Amino acid sequence: MTDPMTRSTLMGCVATLVFLLSVPLFHSAYLIDVVTEILIYALFALSLNVIIGYSGNVSFGHAAYFAIGGYTNAILLTTYGWALVPSFVISILATISAAGIVAYFCTRLTDIYFAMLTLAFSMLVWAIAFKWRSATGGDDGFVGILIPDLIGDRTRFYYFTLILVTASVALLWSICHSAFGRTLVAVRENAVRAGFVGVNTRLMRWWAFVIAGTFAGIAGAIFGMFHRGMYVESAFWTQSATVLIMTLLGGMFSFFGPAIGAATLFILERITNEYTEYWPTVLGVVLLVILLFLPDGLSGLARRVHAFTTKNK
Amino acid sequence: METLVEFLRTGMASPGITMLLNNPNFVLIQVLNSVSMGMNFFIIAAGLSLIFGVLKVINFAHGAFYMFGAYIMYSVTETMGLNFFWGVVGAGVGLVLLSAAIERTLFRFVYDKEHLLQLLLTFALVLILGDFAKILWGTEQYSVSYPDNLAGATNLGITYYPSYRLLLCLLGPVIFLAMWLFIEHTRWGRITKAATQNREMLAALGINVPLIYTSVFIVGSALAGIGGALASPFNSPTPGMDAIVIVECFVIVIIGGLGSLWGTFVGALIYGFVFNFGSVIIPNGQDIFAFLILLIVLLFRPWGLFGRPEMEGH
Numbered sequence: 001m002t003d004p005m006t007r008s009t010l011m012g013c014v015a016t017l018v019f020l021l022s023v024p025l026f027h028s029a030y031l032i033d034v035v036t037e038i039l040i041y042a043l044f045a046l047s048l049n050v051i052i053g054y055s056g057n058v059s060f061g062h063a064a065y066f067a068i069g070g071y072t073n074a075i076l077l078t079t080y081g082w083a084l085v086p087s088f089v090i091s092i093l094a095t096i097s098a099a100g101i102v103a104y105f106c107t108r109l110t111d112i113y114f115a116m117l118t119l120a121f122s123m124l125v126w127a128i129a130f131k132w133r134s135a136t137g138g139d140d141g142f143v144g145i146l147i148p149d150l151i152g153d154r155t156r157f158y159y160f161t162l163i164l165v166t167a168s169v170a171l172l173w174s175i176c177h178s179a180f181g182r183t184l185v186a187v188r189e190n191a192v193r194a195g196f197v198g199v200n201t202r203l204m205r206w207w208a209f210v211i212a213g214t215f216a217g218i219a220g221a222i223f224g225m226f227h228r229g230m231y232v233e234s235a236f237w238t239q240s241a242t243v244l245i246m247t248l249l250g251g252m253f254s255f256f257g258p259a260i261g262a263a264t265l266f267i268l269e270r271i272t273n274e275y276t277e278y279w280p281t282v283l284g285v286v287l288l289v290i291l292l293f294l295p296d297g298l299s300g301l302a303r304r305v306h307a308f309t310t311k312n313k
Numbered sequence: 314m315e316t317l318v319e320f321l322r323t324g325m326a327s328p329g330i331t332m333l334l335n336n337p338n339f340v341l342i343q344v345l346n347s348v349s350m351g352m353n354f355f356i357i358a359a360g361l362s363l364i365f366g367v368l369k370v371i372n373f374a375h376g377a378f379y380m381f382g383a384y385i386m387y388s389v390t391e392t393m394g395l396n397f398f399w400g401v402v403g404a405g406v407g408l409v410l411l412s413a414a415i416e417r418t419l420f421r422f423v424y425d426k427e428h429l430l431q432l433l434l435t436f437a438l439v440l441i442l443g444d445f446a447k448i449l450w451g452t453e454q455y456s457v458s459y460p461d462n463l464a465g466a467t468n469l470g471i472t473y474y475p476s477y478r479l480l481l482c483l484l485g486p487v488i489f490l491a492m493w494l495f496i497e498h499t500r501w502g503r504i505t506k507a508a509t510q511n512r513e514m515l516a517a518l519g520i521n522v523p524l525i526y527t528s529v530f531i532v533g534s535a536l537a538g539i540g541g542a543l544a545s546p547f548n549s550p551t552p553g554m555d556a557i558v559i560v561e562c563f564v565i566v567i568i569g570g571l572g573s574l575w576g577t578f579v580g581a582l583i584y585g586f587v588f589n590f591g592s593v594i595i596p597n598g599q600d601i602f603a604f605l606i607l608l609i610v611l612l613f614r615p616w617g618l619f620g621r622p623e624m625e626g627h
Binding site: 058060105108109111112113115116117119120121123124127128130131236237238241244245248278280281283284285287288291292295 | 371422428429430432433434436437438439440441443444445447556560563564567571597598600601604607608611612615616
């Protein structure tokens with residue numbers, strides 16, 4: 001996972017980017033909308049993997065930061081009529097502060113306790129979004145987010161999303177592959193030994209949590225503008241679980257895995273909903289298959305298939 | 314738009330506080346509301362805590378079991394026309410069967426796996442069981458009536474109080490006592506306790522550990538079903554109730570300390586009081602209060618009031 005970018009990964013990235021840049025050329029509004037949303041979820045899932053894949057803790061409340069970013073941006077843009085840039089910056093700062101406080105509590109714990117506490121915090125955010133009706137619209141949602149005309153058109157919004165997501169992913173990549181990222185992996189693999197060589201394991205996990213929260217907030221802010229609305233369901237714990245499944249489906253031991261998982265799950269959901277209302281069951285079965293047969297997700301499967309075919313040549 | 318502070322202040326000015334200060338009857342009713350609600354939650358959360366204590370699995374599907382209990386109560390009393398008591402029995406038996414099937418076919422294979430995997434496995438169950446309930450009962454909200462002889466109010470001398478809720482106030486401590494006596498004073502209870510400490514050693518002594526695991530899982534799940542059946546008259550069975558209840562149970566067991574029976578009892582009471590008095594002081598603010606209490610407890614005791622600090626892994 002901490003290998004420098006290999007040639008095949010690099011080529012994959014370039015090919016993906018070329019495809020993404022050319023999406024509007026197909027002149028399909030449906031395709032643009034689907035890809036925009038996939039980009040948002042991909043960033044969301046990649047951000048979660050900083051906590052899971054790199055620091056080894058499982059957050060069951062990652063949707064909280066997505067929602068905080070989304071709601072703050074919605075309120076500043078619409079209720080207060082701010083310009084996009086300050087609103088976006090303040091939304092990110094709000095997410096960082098919230099994640100910083102929550103991380104202070106959560107990093108005292110590990111394992112199941114960590115998972116449950118992150119879940120409890122996200123439900124606090126959900127409860128506030130649900131009850132603070134005058135600010136958030138309560139369970140009706142925050143409808144009618146005003147966005148600048150510059151990105152008001154579908155194609156322009158698509159490129160806006162693409163630029164922000166690409167920049168965020170590049171930033172995440174360099175963070176995860178820096179000395180910091182490698183230290184995080186050391187903490188994940190053996191916290192006690194990492195502590196012995198002088199790593200402040202709790203501080204490292206705090207940073208991982210805050211970085212993950214920050215990029216989830218960015219994803220949330222874009223999501224709100226894309227849908228012109230934010231809804232309380234975005235903060236509910238089952239949303240956190242869904243993004244967790246995306247991460248696991250793609251593979252948490254690979255940097256780009258979660259993005260692949262997000263795309264796969266999103267497309268699968270669209271297709272399933274054409275045929276049946278029982279998407280949760282399909283999602284549950286997908287999850288069972290990952291847990292029992294694909295412990296390192298699709299990217300791990302690809303690696304194994306690759307290893308198998310090269311061995312048999 | 315009001316700011317968060319204004320939102321809280323307008324809430325504080327609600328008539329609730331003056332009523333609390335001037336009307337002792339009102340206070341008594343709130344106390345009884347808190348206790349009865351807390352005891353209902355204790356019955357549910359005790360199952361969750363028991364399963365965690367022995368199996369070391371946090372069961373997300375516990376909320377779904379609660380929901381099934383409530384639905385079964387509806388089917389038994391409203392569709393089949395039997396009385397309330399049989400509804401509770403039906404919910405218990407139904408959950409025994411359901412949880413035994415799940416334990417035998419799924420859980421059994423993941424006890425040795427890492428906690429994350431177990432946690433997610435139970436989440437997969439939440440998704441599947443939710444749809445299963447939708448297939449069986451649809452998406453309507455059902456109402457369950459109170460049992461005939463408990464539908465009225467009891468005269469407590471200074472005020473009247475719903476008899477059914479009084480029953481809950483009594484039932485909680487009875488179940489607590491029964492569980493405590495069972496765990497501390499029977500052979501099975503002691504074996505169960507031993508299973509939390511060292512299952513290999515227990516198996517070496519000739520105890521059938523898988524059987525212990527199955528029975529603990531069944532008993533814990535049945536408690537969720539019974540809790541759901543008991544709650545159904547005031548918490549109508551409806552899709553999605555499982556996702557809310559499980560979070561409330563989490564809050565309770567985190568406050569009390571995972572795996573501790575005492576902790577769950579105290580945690581459930583605290584939750585009941587915070588929820589009811591919180592909603593009197595700030596209408597609709599009850600959830601926020603509950604989470605604030607959780608944070609305060611965790612600031613001082615990250616492992617809960619009655620829990621033990623987790624061991625560092627090596």
